[in-house]
Amino acid sequence: MSTYALDAVFRPRSLALVGASPRERSVGRTILRNLRDAGFAGPLGVVNPRHPQIEGVPAVARLADLSFVPELVVVSSPVATVPAVIADAAAVGARAAIIVTAGLGRGPGSLLEQVETIARAHGLRIVGPNCLGVMSPHARLNASFAAGAPLAGDLALVSQSGAIASGLVEWGKARGVGFSAVVSLGDAADVDGGDLLDWFAQDPKTRAILLYVESIRDARKFMSAARAAARAKPVVVVKSGRHAQGAKAAATHTGALAGSDAVYDAAFRRAGLLRVMALDELFAAAETLGHLHSAPGRRLGILTNGGGLGVLAVDRLVDMGGSLAALGEATLQRLDALLPPDWSRGNPVDVIGDADAARYSAALDAMLDDPGIDAILAMHVPTALSSSMETAEAVAALLERRPRTLAGKPVLGVWVGAGEAATGRLDGAGVPTYATEADAVRGFTYLVRHREAQRALMETPPSLPEDFEVDAAAARAVVDKALAEGRQWLDPLEVAALLDAYGIPATPVALAADPAQAEAAAQPFLAQGTPVALKILSPDIQHKSDVDGVRLNLASGHAVREAAASILARARELRPEADIHGVTVHPMVIKPKARELIAGLADDPTFGPVVVFGRGGTAVEVIDDKALALPPLDLRLAHELIARTRVSRILKAYRDVPAADERAVALVLVKLAQLAADIPQVRELDINPLLADRDGVVAVDARIAIAAHADDAQRGPWHSRMVIRPYPGEWERMVDLAHDERMFVRPVRPEDEALFRAFFERISDEDLRLRFFSTVRHFSHEFIARLTQLDYARAIALVAIGTDTGQLLGVVHLLADANFEKGEYSILVRSDLKGYGIGWQLMRMMVEYARSVGLKTVEGQVLRENATMLRMCRQLGFAVTVDADDPMLMDVALDVSSAHI
Structure with a gap:
């Protein structure tokens, strides 16, 4: 239903509270007080059959007894009464309800199911249950049991935790940061994060959106809404449970590498969201976004009256991957005329500890005029000769009198030891202030990351090669045959056929049931002077090295026969229960300057298929050099995925090693993403190693797991398990x-x-x-x-x-x-x-x-x-x-x- 009737949640013309109570410290009484204290201007009704009035407000027994129709109904009544209250709300014509009450359960036969059935039949929107409530300061609405009301501002907060929402409201009041709305989702029976992203993306009173996420149920809806919202305004997200234990054991390396939080990170990145890792960072983001819009670039100028503080800021900037601006010649000359001879003559600009407010302000003015500086971090340390308040007043006055055309360059502040008067004056001039230089630099990086995410959303990808063609029908036939036989893994010949259908180069493979067949299969390769490799063939043994199931560089028929016998004997000894089909025979790929990579697909229960790329080899999980992305991919996204790994550095040329063909690697990733779209029955795909050098790529070993589930036929408006709709x-x-x-x-x-x-x-x-x-x-x-x-x-x-x-x-x-x-x-x-x-x-x-x-x-x-x-x-x-x-x-x-x- 998305944004339908959400105006009744955030801008109701009338409302009723069901479950108001005269009992001190009760939820119902707290909500009523909050509603009245906020100054809600429309008709406000109270429903409680046991009391004629509460807090001086007349009460009625039922919603139908009100003299008006409430657009919004806030429910804090006992849990057993909630379905009846929702039925009454629907009957009188209410458009939305906020259910604060907890304990409705979930699933068939639950009270929540009754509520959902009633609401759906009447088009009644539900926020909650089990939520803190909704606060909409511009509508003078505080339909919550939070300790206090937020200031009015332009940040929207959507939280899956009532405690987090309440804490951010209190933090905002202490810092002068205001909100356009604060929403606690609770159990999100109806209105969810996707709906609210759509709403706030179009809300003219909201400039940025803050999200606190614990989990996402409808990933497809969330991703579509998040991508649309991020194109319109900054969206900052913090997710808890980054190191949750208990992930299921994965059968492939790619499956093991694709941890739950890594997939969430990939999803947030793909949507253009700005992810932060902790609440203090979310607070810092709120502080920054509450005052500033965006930085035109990543070059930071630093102004300070304490040299040591400036050096610390530079260290933090470098740690966070930022760029220190170079002062222009005109700026240097201007500062030479303003500052003492022993000033720093560089960035950071140290105006010396004896600088008064006038000198500090003049230096800032010069830096604001420098086109090579995209933003300025202004830091001040109080001294006997330099007043924090006077300097803050001078800075604020300077910014307020500058022409509007020059007002777009962000200024961030660190006023060490300053009182509320100084920071308040800066706040009034649009300068966010921070406790430390590290917090301020982090705030600047948020602006930069948001701008770069916006730019990435708008970049035009390079065109695919004209011969980019895949034979999805042939690949699908391979998978369908294996599924019809009840198998979960493709055999090596089927894997080769599937990779070939998608134009992914791979080493040839032959199957052999016993040592004699292995020797015969190896002869064509040996005759050409190419040694061979043998690998155990068993659907029950996925990690071959675990059973000593690989032999390399076999140069004669006799060596092949002996190696095959040894592999089979060893596998039967270590895994007597395994179904062993024999061995596979491969020509050795000798590429001394190739890099070992891993590429593949993993399956996530929330986001579906995920493309995995990183450093390959037998120690792939130990090295843990990987990056993830949600399909579909184009070449730009594939190159960006590669760049997020450490192994990308050695794909470049170094010493006597030529650069690898990175475009060929990227093309493999694009093809894997296309395969995920074409054949949703492929659950895990593992190419390890994928060898890459200047001549291209070749898959040396690959495994493919398949499965058919009932939801494959239709998961939403298109036939795919992907949460981002592929090219139709x-x-x-x-x-x-x-x-x-x-x-x-x-x-x-x-x-x-x-x-x-x-x-x-x-x-x-x-x-x-x-x-x-x-x-x-x-x-x-x-x-x-x-x-x-x-x-x-x-x-x-x-x-x-x-x-x-x-x-x-x-x-x-x-x-x-x-x-x-x-x-x-x-x-x-x-x-x-x-x-x-x-x-x-x-x-x-x-x-x-x-x-x-x-x-x-x-x-x-x-x-x-x-x-x-x-x-x-x-x-x-x-x-x-x-x-x-x-x-x-x-x-x-x-x-x-x-x-x-």
Whole structure:
């Protein structure tokens, strides 16, 4: 249901409290006091059948006895009464309820199931149960039993813990940090983190979102909402349980490497969220984001009147991977004129301990004018000659009188030993202050990381090779056959066939049931002068080295026969219960300057398939050099995944070792991600080692585990176990046009930016005005990225490509709302190609897509003068009406279920 009726939670026009109590220290009395103290302006009703009034507010026995209809009902009544209260709320027409009461249970037959059934039938939104409540300062609403009310501000806090939410409210009051809303999710029977991300992403009073997460139940919904929110504003997340014990034993190296928290980290990274590791860091992030918007870059200037403090700040900056700004020549000359001869003449700028407020302020002014500085950390230590308060006043006054065009450079402060008056004055000027230089530098890194995450979300990936083709049907046939035989592991020949179907180079393999067959299988390789390797073949023995099941560099038939006999005997001795099929024979791959890597797929119960990459070899878990990413991947994301490992450094050239072909490694990762999308029955895939050198890559050993589960057929709106919707290739098709022309229609891809740039050059100013309601001629990278880099779970863009020219002929966009009921469309066709039916065909496909994903309505706005578009809309069945706010616009809407296409 997403954002449906959430306005009744955060901006209710009326509310009722069921379970208010006169008993001191009761939850019901605390909530009532909080509601009254917050100054809620609308009608407020109290429901308690045992008391005529509570806290001076008249009480009624039932919700139906109120003289008004409450939009929001807050429930703190005894647990057994909650289903009846929710039924009453639905009956009187309430739109939402906050259930503070705990103990409703979960699952079939529980009180919670009764509540969910009633609420779902009436479209009643539920926050909780078992939650602290909701605080919305701008609406003067405190429907919680928190100790106090938050200050009004522009940070939204969504917490799975009531204690964390309450603690952050108190911290915020002490630091002058305000909130647009604070929500405790509790058991999240209905409203969850995904719904609230969608709500706050669109909330004009919210500039940044803070999340406290313990677990995620609907990962697909969360990821779609998080990616949309992170494109709009900073989202900071802290997750508890990073070192939870008890993870199941994994059968493959990739499975062992893909720990639960590592997968969460990969998910947060992919969504563009800023992850912090502890509450104090969340507080620091709140302090920073509560005052500052973003840093234009990562170059930090440091201003101090204490040299030692400046050096400590530099050390911390380097520790956190930051960049120290270099002072420009003009800035140096200006500071030379302002400061004593023995000033530091570099960054940090040490204005010397005897600096008064005027000298400090003048130095700051010079640094603010330096284009080579992206942000400034201003630190002050009180001395007998330097007043903290006077310096804070001078800094604040300087920032307040500077032109608005220069006000975007962030300034962070550390006022050591200063009182509330000094830090309060800085706070009023928009300068966040920190207790230590380490906290301040960390705050700066949050700004940098957010900016870089935003930029990464907008980067255009490199194009895949033109010959990037996979034979998913052949691979699927291999897996289906094995599943039909009831097997959980593919045998080596099947593994080779599957890798071959996806174009992943691998060493040849032959199967041998006994030593004689092993010798025969080795002969073709030995005849070419290539020694061979033997490996034990058993579905019950996945880690072959555990049973001494590998022999290398066998150069003769006799050596092969003896090694095979030894391997089989040893395996039967150590694993008598194992089903041993024989050995596999492989030619030795001799690449003395190759790097041993691991690449594969792991299965996570929350996020589904995960791509794993890192340092390979037998000690892979001990080395633990790995990085994870959620599929699907493009080449940019694959290179970023590689860069997050230590082994990426030795992929570069060093000494007499040429650089490895990193693009070939990245391409393997992209193909594995594609395999995860195509064949969800592949549960774990392990390539170890994957050898990489300047000539490319080769998989030396690989294992693949498979399984079929009942939920494989349908987990949401697409057939996949992936939480990020992969490229919807099923919408690729050839379409006939007028004049015997044809076009290829497909969903847009992130790498289509160049196509769009050329496309816009072929659009007339008039057509651009009709499409964008104004004449647009500058199409920035960010603008085009928003057209090409879509979350396929909630948006689609179908592009028409000329079959002869490969050029973009037209495009139609459809963006679903957060409730997935309505979709807003837009369309543009090249100006020189009107009359071919391109727009008509794109509109038909767009409506067909809307119907397939369950949208009820497709809407749009068309300029009244755009007769061609309005005529096409009417022909397709759209209702056309004059826009209520602008008579020059026409609103067009189509009931998808009744559309004739």
